[in-house]
Amino acid sequence: MDKITRGVAARVGVDLSKRVIQVQAVDAGGRVLTNRSLGREKFLPWCTQLPPGCMVVMEVSSSAHHWARKLLAMGLDARIVSAHLAAPYRSEGHVGKNDANDAAAICEAASRPHMRFVPVKSIEQQSLLCVHRLREGVKADRTACINRIRGLLLEFGIAVATGVRALQTTLHDILEDAGNELNGLARMTLQRAHAQWRELDEHLAWCDARLAAHAADSADVQRAADLMGVGPITASAAVATVGDFKQFDSDAQFGAWLGLVPRQRSSGGKSNLGTITKRGDAYLRTLLVQGAKSVVNTAHTRTDPISRWALALKERSGWQKAVVALANKNARILWAVMTREQRFDRHHVSTKAAGAIQPSHGADPTAAAMG
Structure with a gap:
């Protein structure tokens, strides 16, 4: 008989894996009721003996959201915690990592x-993110295919100008040119590689069409895409990744969740800020930074407050810091417009009281984000 029957479980820590799931259940006083491994097929039946509302916590993993939805449907309080937040509670530290200790750390x-x-x-969020993940994979495969073609051509002394368009316009002529060193086998190989390139372009176009359809049907995506440096792709990724922006208490918290704030090593009353933390969703953070690059590079062509701010910061602190700072600003603006369901106004001017001492994050989240 499972020890869990000898007490009422109040909290369960779950360490997920492909075939074996480790669980630790404790009562309201923190007394361990059981710490055991279960097969995947036995996990949900085991959870049926838990009292309604019992907290079941898992680490972030590829199947965590699937299990959480199943547990929520059973009336349990399913939650997911980031691995870096659970690791410090492992009693044996990093030298004692195993399934039992991991489940205990998650529970603690x-x-x-x-x-x-x-x-x-x-399910809808994860389905949309599937398109984003596929698109990123296709992009990487397409870049690898193009570089492979360039490398094969260089083996025969054929150099092509930099850029995808240059290779597209000259590859057919190169394959048809009888004056180069390419023999029949090499030409057939390059034709195969070119066919793979075209196929990857078709996959990429399919992904873009799916994301465009989502943008056309979603008011949230359209609202997010209004931001400077946030196009339809980034807007779609933000909506699918975050879901409800009101889960964050402030714009600053959202920026910190994305890993766009400085890492702190402060002690003794002395602040010591380093590089950004890079925590949170790397894909969404990358999209925001890439969009910020284009805004900073073209800031001199516009006169809106954000462009003037980005240009001044670029001249004062350098291009790279200006890009990251603008990505963080865009994240905070994104939180403001999504939580207040307002459209972005690039000419917005903050209405802070003259001479007032402002707190570090701004009294008004919208003003702090758009100022």
């Missing part, structure tokens, strides 16, 4: 009153 981390949890994604 969930008991902290200020622990931050990852919102459970819906």
